[in-house]
Amino acid sequence: MAKSIRKKASKKELILQRASAMFREKGFPATSMRDLAESVGIEAASLYNHIQSKSEILQEIIFRTANDCNVHMDRIDLPSLNNIQKTESLIRFHVQMMLNRFDDYYVMVNEWIHLTEPYLTNFTTQRRNYVQKMEAILADGISKKEMKPVLPYVAMLTILSSVRGLEFWHRSGKKVLAQTMEDNMVNHLIGGLKKN
Amino acid sequence: MAKSIRKKASKKELILQRASAMFREKGFPATSMRDLAESVGIEAASLYNHIQSKSEILQEIIFRTANDCNVHMDRIDLPSLNNIQKTESLIRFHVQMMLNRFDDYYVMVNEWIHLTEPYLTNFTTQRRNYVQKMEAILADGISKKEMKPVLPYVAMLTILSSVRGLEFWHRSGKKVLAQTMEDNMVNHLIGGLKKN
Numbered sequence: 001m002a003k004s005i006r007k008k009a010s011k012k013e014l015i016l017q018r019a020s021a022m023f024r025e026k027g028f029p030a031t032s033m034r035d036l037a038e039s040v041g042i043e044a045a046s047l048y049n050h051i052q053s054k055s056e057i058l059q060e061i062i063f064r065t066a067n068d069c070n071v072h073m074d075r076i077d078l079p080s081l082n083n084i085q086k087t088e089s090l091i092r093f094h095v096q097m098m099l100n101r102f103d104d105y106y107v108m109v110n111e112w113i114h115l116t117e118p119y120l121t122n123f124t125t126q127r128r129n130y131v132q133k134m135e136a137i138l139a140d141g142i143s144k145k146e147m148k149p150v151l152p153y154v155a156m157l158t159i160l161s162s163v164r165g166l167e168f169w170h171r172s173g174k175k176v177l178a179q180t181m182e183d184n185m186v187n188h189l190i191g192g193l194k195k196n
Numbered sequence: 197m198a199k200s201i202r203k204k205a206s207k208k209e210l211i212l213q214r215a216s217a218m219f220r221e222k223g224f225p226a227t228s229m230r231d232l233a234e235s236v237g238i239e240a241a242s243l244y245n246h247i248q249s250k251s252e253i254l255q256e257i258i259f260r261t262a263n264d265c266n267v268h269m270d271r272i273d274l275p276s277l278n279n280i281q282k283t284e285s286l287i288r289f290h291v292q293m294m295l296n297r298f299d300d301y302y303v304m305v306n307e308w309i310h311l312t313e314p315y316l317t318n319f320t321t322q323r324r325n326y327v328q329k330m331e332a333i334l335a336d337g338i339s340k341k342e343m344k345p346v347l348p349y350v351a352m353l354t355i356l357s358s359v360r361g362l363e364f365w366h367r368s369g370k371k372v373l374a375q376t377m378e379d380n381m382v383n384h385l386i387g388g389l390k391k392n
Contacts, residue, residue, distance in 0.1 A: 148387065153372060154380035161361020162354040169353065176349060184350035191344065192388025 012050045015040055019057045020103035028058055028107075028114040058111065059119050065101070065108040066126055069093075073133055083141030087159075088190050090134060094163040095185055099178040102170055109164060131156060138193075147193045159189055208246045211236055215253045216299035224254055224303075224310040254307065255315050261297070261304040262322055265289075269329055279337030283355075284386050286330060290359040291381055295374040298366055305360060327352060334389075343389045355385055 018039045022031045033054055037044040051057055072093045076086045097105040112123050138152035162185060169181060214235045218227045229250055233240040247253055268289045272282045293301040308319050334348035358381060365377060 148383065150384055151372065151376065151380045153370065154377055155384055157361050157364060158358040158381055158384050161359075161364075162357045164361065165353050165357020168357075174349065176347065180347065181350055184347045185354055187344065188346055188351055188354050188385070188388040190388070191390075192384040192386070194387075 008050065011040075011042075015047065015050055016057060016061055017103070019054075020061050020107050023058065023061070023111050024103045024106045028054075028111045055114075055116055058107070058114060061104055062108045062112055062115065062123060063119070065097075065104045066123065066130075068097070068101075069130060070126070073130060083137050083144065083146050084190060084194065086137045087134075087141065087147075087193065088186055090137070091159055091163070091186050091189055092182055094160065095166065095182045096178075098163050098166040099170075099181065102167075106167065131160075134159075141193070145195065148195055150193065155193060162189060204246065207236075207238075211243065211246055212253060212256055213299070215250075216257050216303050219254065219257070219307050220299045220302045224250075224307045251310075251312055254303070254310060257300055258304045258308055258311065258319060259315070261293075261300045262319065262326075264293070264297075265326060266322070269326060279333050279340065279342050280386060280390065282333045283330075283337065283389065284382055286333070287355055287359070287382050287385055288378055290356065291362065291378045292374075294359050294362040295366075295377065298363075302363065327356075330355075337389070341391065344391055346389065351389060358385060 015036070019031070019036055022036060022039065031054070033047055034044050036054075036057075037047050040047070051060075073090075076089045081089070112120075112127075115123055134156050135152040138147065138150075138155050141147035142149050142152070166181065169176065211232070215227070215232055218232060218235065227250070229243055230240050232250075232253075233243050236243070247256075268286075272285045277285070308316075308323075311319055330352050331348040334343065334346075334351050337343035338345050338348070362377065365372065
């Protein structure tokens with residue numbers, strides 16, 4: 001019994017992984033349950049033993065990825081870290097998500113628009129809160145003179161957009177290592193915030 | 197006669213502008229010639245007095261926007277400018293394109309995939325050359341110790357991705373002025389390249 005539950009859990013995980021890859025490649029609307037079943041290697045009807053609907057799959061992918069982001073944001077909320085360190089940790093976290101969890105992260109960032117209510121509003125609220133926390137870290141860093149007086153909104157946008165741009169690294173076939181990408185991006189983006 | 201040519205030219209310009217806005221909003225594949233004619237305020241059949249096909253419209257939008265990028269790149273190829281100045285000029289140019297020529301720039305960056313041959317290969321070659329010139333400026337800045345030793349490829353990606361991210365500023369309804377966005381982004385991205 002325990003073994004069968006584990007087996008079911010791993011099958012569901014496989015479904016989520018394959019769905020995430022397909023949603024990224026083709027987009028949520030163009031991905032059919034039939035294609036997904038084929039990719040997983042089961043009958044389309046069997047998919048419904050594991051999940052209720054295509055919408056539910058999208059929700060699970062996006063909300064568990066959002067959880068990981070929220071957990072990391074909470075983890076850096078420490079008095080022992082200054083705002084430069086917090087910002088660096090955020091950049092490294094997002095770069096790693098984009099490099100190591102590309103499908104899930106891409107789907108969260110690009111396909112959330114296909115969520116249905118109440119998940120859609122719930123997600124956009126979470127995202128707004130997340131971005132506000134990031135801007136608050138930048139604003140605190142500026143007020144404490146750890147950082148140059150940039151607009152937190154613009155710096156947040158620059159950082160998150162740069163991370164999104166790693167999509168092109170994925171597609172380019174460039175042989176630059178993930179760690180090198182991360183270190184260079186941190187060097188550039190944190191360097192630009194620090195006071196000279 | 198001269199007046200009628202001018203009138204025809206301005207009608208064509210209007211068609212290109214409306215098409216650019218529609219391609220950005222709905223994507224090239226989902227935009228129909230019928231919708232475009234309606235937006236311009238003429239009969240669908242009359243469109244063909246001005247342009248041959250939807251593909252031709254896409255080509256004109258993308259290639260004239262690419263021309264503007266290439267002209268700017270040539271314009272900064274001056275011995276009187278150091279590489280920090282050249283890079284700053286590139287960032288300002290791209291930010292201004294994204295802010296003031298949003299439709300055209302967005303269509304070039306996102307919809308080029310729908311070009312047909314020979315335009316598709318021609319465009320990707322131009323783009324590769326353009327990016328290589330940008331990386332060469334960064335590499336020269338590093339070798340002359342004007343800039344920190346970052347990977348030119350990663351810095352190029354960070355800069356162009358940050359500019360693309362201004363799409364979210366357009367959509368956010370934020371009241372941050374274009375000039376303020378530009379100055380902040382330059383401050384952050386150039387600051388991160390300079391040697392301390």
